[in-house]
Amino acid sequence: MATSSARARLALRRNAVQTAQREEVRALAVGYLRVSTDEQAQRGNSLPEQEQAIRAYATAVGLDLVQVLADPGVSGTVKPAERPGFSQVLQLAAERRFSVLLVKRFDRLARNIALAVTTSAELDTDHGVTIRSVTEAIDTGSPSGKLIFGVLSAMAEQERSVIIERTKGGRMQKAGRGGFAGGVIPYGYLSDGKGGLLIDVERAPIVRRIFDENGAGRTLKSIADSLNADGVPSPKGKRWWPSNVSYLLNNQVYSGKVEYVFVTDGAVTHVNRQGAHARIVR
Template sequence: MQGSDRVKRLRKRAAAKPAAKDVLKPRVVAYLRVSTEGQFSDGHGLDVQERAVRAFALSQGHQIVEVITDCVSGATPPGEREGFRRVLDLAGEGAFTILLLYKFDRLARNVLHAVTSVHELRDRHGIVIRSVTEPIDTATPMGEMIFTVLASMAAQERQVITERTFGGRREKATKGGFAGGAAPYGYQRDKDGGLLVVEHEAAVVRRIFSERAEGRTLQAIAAGLNADGLRSKRGGLWQVSSVAYLADNPKYRGVVEYLFTWNGADTHVLREGQHMPIILP
């Protein structure tokens, strides 16, 4: 017994539906960002962000075109980031319609940068920006207003953190403590953030100060260190600039010196340090 052509057409149409559905899936680009200040393990690392955006895209039936990452401070304008420039290139090609973020603050800490980026993507390319952890749709006036408020709050939070960090470093320096940064050659950081003498490097520091006191030029000192196979802090050859910087560093005499600049005002700190001097008076 032979079936009708009508049933064949229905079956063919039904088989074609999944393929059509795949074609109509919203195309999205996932944009992930961590700062260069080491926020890889604070609960918002790239792996955490990627798992979240992929799970969200799957739950919404979205097709991820590309996952783009930036390892840069949120204070850097999006247009100056290598990864985000890739986002703009894909937007210009019409490759996607939704930009997925883990949180809106991954876009930018600066309110103006964040809002400008949202407007540019929406107005020029018809791109909607969505956060997988914050239920806001920037395609709607209400969603855009809420986004602007959130962006402002993120900027304020960043400002508070920066002020607190600056205040802490300045307070530590005024008490003679090492106020952050890489330990200078001849020292290493201890568990409390102070400085401990590294004796084999300290011997090189004493040599540099001694030869400088004898009247040797910076070039001659650097050449002598290199000829003897001694290497700088990073394992490279000694340069005139690195010898000069070391010879001018008061920390080797047991003194800490910092120039803090905040809101246009300078604070000069010069104190006897809490660490052990390498060069004795």
Template structure:
């Protein structure tokens, strides 16, 4: 039998304490009941107040202590009420949990839709992987919608941020900037002649032709120019 030593972690942000009624004491009460039910030995209780989940564990005072306990093999189980007490998103949770799994440490989440799940079981690991997969799907769908919206705006010459080189913003419409359009023609010509991106940037700077907002040209700035489908 593996040792059943465990660390419990509770966290609230200031906003949660004031607007949502989430309390450290309430979380601890539920975790104590879970420890009793599972027969886990509580080695240490870590409380994190006024800390956002967007901050990585290693940058939180309590999170750093938690990682020390897990990394030092002092505990074999880590218990929290929900995933968002520990991690900023499902991808972060999956990455860190896999590392803990290799170290022989199981993550227990006491409230997952009213059920307890832990990565010591095959079903718990499967559930975590599915959660991360759905989170990745959501991010991909958002990225696709964003790209589709941007493409429509470019096709209709609608303004978007930042205003691209060669155009000025007139309300919600992009209008051509004649001087910058001439520079774009030069850049396209040099690209067709096989000039490297650093060479083009150097030549534009040598001629004292500023990039947007008076900035200097760089290879990365030049690279964007011929690739932007706004220019056709």
């Protein structure tokens, strides 16, 4: 029998060590939870419900759940590697601390198909980690699982696109009727709790002052300086600057109008009409 070379023996020992390491973490899992701000109140998407499902699955299939990491209030459009919680997942994967990543649904990983598939592939290729959805019965460690995962990711991305377009369509219709179609409540107004605007009696006089001073020929810097000198807080509760004075002066909402620009598939819709809210300035 031929004697193995030193190089071959080294390779065999390295392979044996790697096999032992893989076997050691084969039954170790990490759970990953994510919820975006808009989903926090929706049924079935809360962090406790996701964790409960993951822990129940791990117990049922005999996986040792070594850690559960979460990204609360993080959109699925944010790259996984840029999320605080998922960054810890990647660190543990690089350290070969587990071999299975558990998620309640694959859309917790990412809404965008490119992000979901790329992240899955990198975990598998770089760290030998497979991903399992505990409610969709899919394991990316198998060829069929990878195929189904890609299909589900595409469906999740399409669902999100539909929701975005539906929401945008609703906003366009509301703006077309003169309603406040979303965004930050303008300084000088309050929400009426029904999607409309009410005049803020405390801040409206500041808005009128700015318009009056601008009408009298004062510069943006001069207006900002006078507000700061009088201790008037800016919309963010800080100092006034020429830029936010200019932004306020150029907002047609104060004259009782609504103005929005919507872009859908390259088509631009500009809405500029009389609004349903009360004006602050004449």
